[in-house]
Amino acid sequence: MKKTILAMAVPALLAAGSASASINLYDAEGVKVDASGAAEVQYIQDIGNNQDGKWRLDDGDFAINTEVAVSDKLTAIAAMAFEFEMAGGADGADTGEYRSNVENDELYVGFKGDWGQFTAGRQYLLMDDSGITKDYELSVNSFGVDIEQATQVGKYVYDNGTVYGAATYTDFSDGFDDDSAEAVADGYGAGDDLRIYEARLGYRFADVDARVYYQRVDNIGRNTDTAGNIISDELNQDAYNFEIEYAGIENVGIAASIGRTSVDGLNKANKVVDTETDYMSIAADYTMGKTTFAVGYDNKDIDGESSDLNGYYANVTYALHSNAHVYAEVGDSDGDDQDFGYVAGMEVKF
Known part of the structure; x- marks a missing residue:
């Protein structure tokens, strides 16, 4: 069966039209195989101090x-997916690193039925789906x-159309794997016993979609002495985000969210850490024919800082086709020495 499926894949990809959201490669004897893909290129200047425009x-x-x-x-279900990106993202342009970077970002198996769907393997976490912002790149909030x-x-x-929910358990008992190298570089440590617990619960009624996300991270890293002996667990983190979207006005979408991230434990200097960061976002869009206009406002309030960080963005998207669109966006924040940012891009998918 595998040989038949693979033999059909290449000609099916070459012959398929661009109107479908995915391409059916094989559907017989209870086996169904679909392929999908996307390519997106931007020209961007990030919000920040002395940023330069660059291709991404x-x-x-x-x-x-x-x-x-x-x-x-x-x-029974299975999936595999690959990401193709410039090494280092947009920052690669600053160092001349125009190397390509290919990563297997999903590889999992599982089962589904009327009771829902369970999968195990390399997957995206639930918090990757959180957020109601309508920006492409220039929102200042993340969770x-x-x-x-x-x-x-x-x-x-699980999703029955009205009530939906999800849960994940992530175990780094063997330490960070290769997929988490960026997290290590961002300061999350490389200790053992890091575990992430997540939950999502949502409810749809009339023109309203409301949901809440929760994430608990135990042992973000470990402090060790020069001999490699564990001194203490480093940091633990709790995060939640409540989101609501309203679509009861023709051609208009309105959304809002509030969230909080709390971190406690010991930092790398073995000092007690107990901080909270509050988030708030509101956004709206209006569609007129093939053109969609969107605006948004974000607020981030970090413990111990004298003032909040406020961010603003606006964008316009034009649909060339159901599977192809172009867009432009501008954004700014009131942070110290923060110049405004902009981005223009195009995405084509199948």
Whole structure:
């Protein structure tokens, strides 16, 4: 069966039209295989001090999804996906590092049925889906620990159209894996026993969609002495975000969210840390024909800082096709020495 599927994949990709959201490669004998992908390139100047405009290969994705009917009520599923990006993101342009970077960002198996879906393997965490901002790049708010996906993830998802929920458990008992190298570089440490627990619960009624995300991170890192002996656990983190969206006005979308991240424990200097950061976002968009206009405002209030950080953005998107669009965005914040940012880009997907 595998040889037949692979033999059909290349000609199917070459012959498929661009109108579908994905391409069906094979559908017979209870086996279904679909492929999808996207490419996005931008020219961006980040919000910040003395930033320069640069080209960014923002997104390149290719995914294969498989379903195998085990019975009338149970389906086995599997997926693999790859990201293609410029090494170092937009910052690579500053150092002349125009190397390509290919990463396997999803590789999992599982089951689904009327009871929901359970998968295990390399997957994106729930907090990667959180946020109601309508920006492309220039929102100042983000939530949770800065680990988008990991290898040792178990995920359960349920959605009956009205009530939906999800939960994940991520285990770094063997220390950070290769997928978390960026998190290590960002200061999250490379200690053992890091675990992430997540939950999402949502409810849809009339034109309203409301949901809440929660994330608990135990042992973000470990302090060790020169001999490698553990001195203490470093930091633990709790984060939540409550979100609500309203679509009861024709061609208009309105959204708002509030959230908080709390960090406690000992830092690398073995000093007690107990800080909280509050987040708030509001956003709206209006669609007129093939053009969508969006604006947003973000607020970030960090413990111990004398003033909040406020961010603003506005963008316009034009749909060339259901699978292709171009966009432009400007954004700014009231942070110290922060120049405004802008981005223009194009995305094509299948």
